[in-house]
Amino acid sequence: MNKRMVKSLVVLSALWGAWPAAAADEEDSTRHDRDRPVAKLFDANGKLVGKLVYFDAYGAPTEGGVVLSIQGALVYAGIHRLTTLFVESASQLQWSGVHPQFSGPNCSGTVYIPSASGPLRPTAILRNGATATLYVASGAPTQMVTVRSEDASWGCSPYDSPSQSTAWTVESTFDLTQHYPEPLRVGF
Incomplete structure (x- = not known):
């Protein structure tokens, strides 16, 4: 395989793997915002x-x-x-x-x-x-x-x-x- 294709696969894998974590962080943040007291x-x-x-x-x-x-x-x-x-x-x-x-x-x-x-x-x-x-x-x-x-x-x-x-x-x-x-x- 050429180096360009390998780099592309590595980047795609990294992005694909990080996406569920980012979605979980956003969901967790929304839940904590609801838990904060509001004056x-x-x-x-x-x-x-x-x-x-x-x-x-x-x-x-x-x-x-x-x-x-x-x-x-x-x-x-x-x-x-x-x-x-x-x-x-x-x-x-x-x-x-x-x-x-x-x-x-x-x-x-x-x-x-x-x-x-x-x-x-x-x-x-x-x-x-x-x-x-x-x-x-x-x-x-x-x-x-x-x-x-x-x-x-x-x-x-x-x-x-x-x-x-x-x-x-x-x-x-x-x-x-x-x-x-x-x-x-x-x-x-």
């Missing part, structure tokens, strides 16, 4: 909210969140540590995310969503006391709007003068604390 978010009643995921929140104070389906739209609802008088909890969390903007002074009028968190439908979370409301953007692109105030972590922040901004209009709202009461916690 999940639970509400105050122990009800599962969803798997914990992370998206860039453009400066919003979020420490992960969950993907929810609101009227057929996939949205991201962020969370962060429960803070009381500047003291952060080690295990209790609350809803948090992008702060909405408003067409009127003192956080009144039409609500707008100024930025997006991740690749899903844009949302904003408005906290009013113990109630956290999720505002879900319409499917339309951003538009130029006039805003006069913005919800901030410490309360409403009116602008000195009206400002032009690109933002999404709101299609629907979802009462997060009614469906998933706080404090929230992470578990397996």
